[in-house]
Amino acid sequence: MxxxxxxxxxxxxxxxxxxxxxxxxxxxxxxxxxxxxxxxxxxxxxxxxxxxxxxxxxxxxxxxxxxxxxxxxxxxxxxxxxxxxxxxxxxxxxxxxxxxxxxxxxxxxxxxxxxxxxxxxxQNRRWDPDFLIIRQLYQSKRIGDIFQIESRVQGANGIPGDWRHLQKHGGGMLLDWGVHLLDQLLWLVNSPIKSVQADLSYILGDEVDDGFMSYITFENGVKALVEVGTTNYTKLPRWYVKGLEGTAKINDWDLSGEIIAATGRKDIQAPTPIQAGVGLTKTMAPPSEEATEKIAFPEPKADFxxxxxxxxxxxxxxxEPIVKNHEVRNVMKVIEEIFMVSHNN
Ligand code: NAD
The missing domain is CATH 3.40.50.720 (NAD(P)-binding Rossmann-like Domain)
Structure with missing residues (x-):
């Protein structure tokens, strides 16, 4: 051909x-x-x-x-x-x-x-290695059913370039980076959306948003926090994902981070209380050694x-296209909802 x-x-x-x-x-x-x-x-x-x-x-x-x-x-x-x-x-x-x-x-x-x-x-970020790791964890249930996803990108350079500062050109960070994170999330969870809450930020005084936080609940019960920031001089992990049997954290595009999974062993001792500030806690103490194990990230391979x-x-x-137009539309609808709920806050 x-x-x-x-x-x-x-x-x-x-x-x-x-x-x-x-x-x-x-x-x-x-x-x-x-x-x-x-x-x-x-x-x-x-x-x-x-x-x-x-x-x-x-x-x-x-x-x-x-x-x-x-x-x-x-x-x-x-x-x-x-x-x-x-x-x-x-x-x-x-x-x-x-x-x-x-x-x-x-x-x-x-x-x-x-x-x-x-x-x-x-929607090229469906091929990002960090996303492919999260996708494999989600699908394989290696840390159990994933019920909470935090997906963030944070920088300290403000809104870049010229046209991205202007509404008439479709500027702002929700349309710029938000569309990537939301596309990844919606494709991953693949469930109808139950609710969207959001807050756009205008810290830098532009007419368009310089970032936003959004909370999305899916009908299958998964909850997600999606955040884009351009005023973050130190950042939170790119991904923080909780499953019923483990937690995964990917710090950045360098794929540093860790997955800590429950061992499920029967002989687990109660955690030893620790000094916490001026108090004492058992709840927030590290789990006893036999309760958890560190597991390797899956290979970030695309099965497409x-x-x-x-x-x-x-x-x-x-x-069949991998990026389908109806999926793109669903993402656009969430973006519209974020603009709407945020402006009504
Ligand atoms: P840019 O400003 O660097 O480039 C835009 C170019 O378009 C400029 O050279 C400009 O002269 C030209 N242009 C403007 N109006 C035109 C017109 N009517 N006809 C022909 N040329 C015209 O911007 P950019 O960062 O390259 O962003 C361009 C697009 O790519 C945006 O939609 C942006 O969201 C997208 N983008 C995607 C990714 C990604 O990872 N998928 C990354 C960056 C940008």
Whole structure:
């Protein structure tokens, strides 16, 4: 089957990552032919890198040699570019967040269905090694049924860049990082949502959120805390996950951390009380030695193919997409709910 020829639309930070790393890593299936960016500076850089530089989106879309486009522009123009491309007969990979809201996504998906072209969102953090470890723990029940998940990313650099500070471009951290963490969580737990509580933060005085905390309860009983912070000078673990028979902590993307599991032995002694501040406690004392054991992290292996391999198989072989548009919509609905409940606080 023939290779899929791409044009990267929006050759900025993430567009160039697709052009130089992600798409070339599947070089037998997909390749980047050229780029289109409204910035002259980015056009020059692209030309220097040897790409064909297109002067307009129309020029890209009328090139019959091009099969697909990758959209990596600011969030507010994803929809208009996606719809034009789908109507022109191109397949589309779109960066997250797919669009500004569910209504925009519905418009895109309607055109994809009408034209029969593929529209897939790059929710790449489903392939993150730290997430794959948590996913294996969740599925294998190695620490028992997982009932509480804390998923956080925290930095101290504020909101990055230019357009991410502005509402009209779809800025803010909920749409930026929140969409990743929520996509991972919803895909992992795979249960309808019962309730959402949230609080967006505006510590830095921007018109968009510089972070948020949210509490999500699923109908299957799992509870999650999802947090994004950009004002954290020291951070909490990336993941803190409690199962009925153990607790897992992954500190960061370096995969440091630990899993402590209950041994389930019959001969467990009561814990010895410890001095705690100016008091004494047995409740908060470490469990006796035979009660718990440290177990190794499972290998962070995906039991699904890489993103661009999947995209190729969807387009050329009719395979099922790993990132499904209805899943993307569910995430967008939670984002809308977080905006709503937080603003009503
Ligand atoms: P960026 O500002 O670095 O790049 C955006 C580029 O788009 C710029 O070069 C700009 O000139 C260009 N552009 C703006 N409007 C355009 C238009 N109408 N047509 C063509 N080009 C246009 O931003 P970024 O950090 O690369 O983010 C781009 C997108 O990628 C966003 O949607 C962002 O959320 C997403 N992103 C995803 C990840 C991920 O891990 N999946 C990481 C970073 C960014």
């Amino acid at each position: 023939s290779i899929i020829n791409f044009v990267v639309v929006g050759y900025g930070g993430m567009g160039s990552y697709h052009a130089h790393h992600l798409i070339p890593s599947e070089k037998d299936r997909v390749r980047v032919v050229g780029t289109y960016d409204i910035s002259e500076e980015r056009q020059h850089i692209s030309k220097d890198k040897g790409f064909q530089v297109y002067g307009s989106l129309e020029e890209v879309l009328s090139d019959s040699y091009i099969d697909a486009i990758l959209i990596a522009t600011p969030n507010d123009v994803h929809k208009e570019i996606a719809i034009q491309a789908l109507r022109a007969g191109k397949h589309v990979v779109c960066e997250k967040p797919v669009a500004m809201n569910t209504q925009e996504l519905d418009e895109i998906v309607a055109i994809a269905e009408e034209t029969g072209n593929v529209f897939m969102v790059h 193919v890489p993103f661009y391999q999947n995209f190729y198989e969807v387009v050329r072989e009719g395979a």
